[in-house]
Amino acid sequence: MRLCFLVEERYRHDGMPREVIRQLSAWGHQVDVVRPGRSLLRMSDAVRAGSHDAWVLKTVSGGPGLTLLEAASAVGLTTVNDARAIRGVRDKALAAAIGRSRGLPLPPTYAAARPEALEEIPEAEFPLVVKPADGSSGRAVRLVPTPDRLRALRAELAVEGMLIAQPYVPNSGIDLKVYCVDGELHATERSSPLSPDGGVRGRRVRLSAEVAAIAAEVGAVYGLDLYGVDVLLGPDGPVVVDVNDFPSFKEVPDAAARVGRAVLELARRGGARSEAAFVGALAEPVLAPEPVPAVATGRLGTRAAATGRL
Template sequence: MTSTGQQRKVTRTGISSVHRTVDGSVLTAPARLCFIVEERYENDVMPGAVVDVLRSWGHEVDVLRPHGTVADLWDLLFTDSTRYDAFVLKTVSDGPGQTLLDAAAAAGLTTVNDSRAIRLARDKAVAAVRARAAGIPFPKTWFASRTALLDQIPADAYPLVVKPNNGSSLKDVHRVDSPEELARLDVDDSTRMLAQPYLPNPGYDLKVYNTGDEVFATVKRSPLHPGAAVVEEQIPVPPELGELALAVGRAFGLDIYGIDVVETPDGYVVLDVNDFPSFGRVPRAAEQLARTVLRVTRRSALAATTAPAVTIDPTSAPAAMEATA
């Protein structure tokens, strides 16, 4: 991905989705946007294709690379006129980009997704509890501050799936069938880990994406079944699966996201929630995501213009301080 307006050709094919989630036009005046993109995603299709589309529509888009730039927060966030209408994040779960996005939110600026929603989704232990509290089907979850503590999980809970609490891209996800197998697992003991019961499944996962316009579903080979004969493709979205995806978005406050789902004998179960995933095999993904970014930006701008003004009595704070002295 480049920081210029050079266009990137992206080819996508597949079946159109069945769920429309939002209506309304996008911004008509040019928006000023800042994409925070870490090195890992610099040459990926996403979010570069979204940047290209927005620029082709006449919007101003800068790309901030936290791995190679010292960010002047005062210049970035506190200027006489607002420098950017919104900030968009595409980084790894524990990367420095999250700090920059949180700083933008702390300054009262628009972020896509909402920075608090991203925090909820990226800490997998917190995400599990949030999903459970919202009534979303999610596996029972154990959290361990270091790998060695997982041996305290009862033997009758096996087989287990263990993975890092801040993992991404399905890396370091393991099935262990016994405490003895867990003891042989080669994982850094300083890693914060999650463990969940292994759920019987067809041997593949469903990746469900919400672009903000539509919900899509694709079949993806499971990291727990690497040898399974799986055709990775887009599939129609059953109504129950589409409603589950929308329920996750409402529970977390996300506009752009994906979920990993497994189909069990008891129905669909959500395994993971991802803000701004790859949207692989989703047709017209870049255009749909660009529309959502503009829609969220417009929504926030309208909310700011209609919010009641807050006035502070300059004498109240000293009085309160005197009262507590």
Template sequence: MKLCFLVEEQYRHDGMPLDVIRQLDAWGHQVDVVWPGRSLIRISEAIRAGSHDAWVLKTVSGGPGLTLLEAAAAVGLTTVNDARVIRGVRDKALAAVLAARSGLPVPPTYVAARPEEFAELPASAYPLVVKPADGSSGRAVRLVASPECLLEAGDENAGGGLLIAQPYVPNSGTDLKVYSVAGDLFATERRSPLHPAHTVREREVPLTPQIARIAARIGEVHGLDLYGADILLGPDGPVVVDVNDFPSFRQVPDAVARVADAVLRLARDGARTDAPVAALALEGAR
């Protein structure tokens, strides 16, 4: 098969997806790699119907690669994940609305352009977790104890853009990260970015039926095939606090081979053929 990977500069040394690309090459497939952030792209030549069996995106939120992926989809090429839904999951405000509408357990979500605007929330909403609506990799996630601390949450948002705030979910300091590799689910533990002093051994853990149902439903709601979800085990049960397309798949056994095989299967069979909630919502907004 002939595949095209769009890889952001930030991931130029990362095993995911570079090891996947090497694995596909070792299996005899042709993989072209495009670096959207550091090269001239002759888009009219690069994206031609039939020139690749599938396109795969590994970029940061707001990176230029998503436009290229959407252009490939617009001329009828297969994309992994579905290009129609990636913006919907990368916009954390929109993702929270879609998740809540579909019955997923998510915290109440508030949006503002400046952190001080969250001071209008009642004291019962604090502490708050404040982060950029287009953030990724845990960037600029802040735990805000009270309204008086809100200005500190804006220190790392100098570039502007919307912020989202959600009430803090009390937890042990350990995040549950659940990965889906084209329907195969894996649960792992890692340290919460809000508890940097907490010691956690990153490892694969058993996947309970409840978490498996939630994780599978996330894929249905957002229309994703390769994704990861951050789930907190709060006092009232599991809560979904973040979803990412094409994550790191850390601690997933044989992750490189599994992801490479999933890319080939999705390229051959196409992405989800059902109309996910996210795709319907985005189409309806146009």
């Protein structure tokens, strides 16, 4: 197969996707790499029907890569993930509206183009988590305890563009990250970017049926095949706080090979997401107290399996 990877400069030397590109090449596939942030592209030649079996995007939110991916989709090329699905999660305000409307457990979300507009949020909603609507990798995420602190941050927030704010979900300071790749779910945990204690750097953990069902439903709601979900275990249950269309897949065993196989399968079937894309996972505690030697995964099965109606 001939594949095109769109790789932003920020990810040029990262293991993901560099190791995937190396793996696909070792399997005998031709992989072209385009760096949209620094390349002059003649669009009529770069994006044309039949040029590649699939285009794959690994770029920052707001970067030029998504425009190229959407252009490839517009001429009938397969994209990984679907270009419209990526747009739906890259804009966090849009992602919140879509997810809440489809019943995903997301916190209430406010959006504002100017930080002073956030000052209209009722004091009862504080503390707030405020972040850029196009943010990624924990960039500029702030815990804002009071309205006074929000007003004090006005100048800092003004440079971030569109903002979202969500009531803080009380939690242990640990983020649960669930990755979907090669038809399976893999769970890891690490310290939250808001936690002053950076003690948990990342380890695999077992996945509960409840969180597995939520993670699988995320893929269906947004139309994603390869993705990651950040989940907090709040006092009222799991809460989805972020969705990533092409995450790092850290701590996923044989991640490069798994992602490579997934890309090839999506290219072969034209990128269409299977309707039977839901999971039954082992009913283990969501967070294991110690790292486990083999991560508990769930093979994507049926909608009934995801919801526990087996």
